[in-house]
Amino acid sequence: MVIKIRPEKREEYKKLHASIWPEVLDLLKKANIGNISIYYKDDTLFEYLEYSGADFEADISILMANPVYKKWLKVCDACQQPLDTRKKGEWWAKMEEVFHCD
Amino acid sequence: MVIKIRPEKREEYKKLHASIWPEVLDLLKKANIGNISIYYKDDTLFEYLEYSGADFEADISILMANPVYKKWLKVCDACQQPLDTRKKGEWWAKMEEVFHCD
Numbered sequence A, B: 001m002v003i004k005i006r007p008e009k010r011e012e013y014k015k016l017h018a019s020i021w022p023e024v025l026d027l028l029k030k031a032n033i034g035n036i037s038i039y040y041k042d043d044t045l046f047e048y049l050e051y052s053g054a055d056f057e058a059d060i061s062i063l064m065a066n067p068v069y070k071k072w073l074k075v076c077d078a079c080q081q082p083l084d085t086r087k088k089g090e091w092w093a094k095m096e097e098v099f100h101c102d
Helices: A007-018 A022-030 A056-065 A069-077 B009-020 B021-028 B056-065 B067-077
Strands: A002-005 A033-040 A044-051 A097-102 B002-006 B033-041 B044-051 B098-100
Touching: A002 A007, A007 A033, A007 A069, A007 B098, A022 A033, A022 A056, A022 A069, A044 A069, A044 B044, A056 A069, A097 B009, B002 B009, B009 B033, B009 B067, B021 B033, B021 B056, B021 B067
Parallel strands: none
Antiparallel strands: A002 A044, A033 A044, A033 B098, A097 B033, B002 B044, B033 B044
């Protein structure tokens, strides 16, 4: 997934992730989301994650409905500027996988 | 890592990776590089990979010296346009990891 970062919020975003709220980590784990990495270059953020559950939609619904996670997203979203080319309903824009090998 | 793709070479690049040379896969494995993904959006490519060896520099040197791998890189590189903001010596620009959790 890809998104832009507001340049004036760059350091705030990095600090947020350097000391991520423990509840958020627990919620992600419960949603079967792991091996999460976020990378930065030229005011662009790239996120990679792996889902290991059986029902992604259900896990995401529970995660998104959680008040702590909503609060976390609110502070993160304020640092981000979504791409104009994102699809309807997206915040982070999903990318097309053109290659994968284990 | 991040790089731009030449728009006129987009389909060629996707085709190359849809039928990657088996020797290239073997060489990557021997270099202890795995879980490789390449993602595309808006003529930008992101590559994620994991290194599981003990001496990255040594493994990369062996890989880069291999004639088949050199040939593979040559056809791939012709499809790519490196970022002006990349560091000296880079082709794909390395990104800064701002977050990781297992």
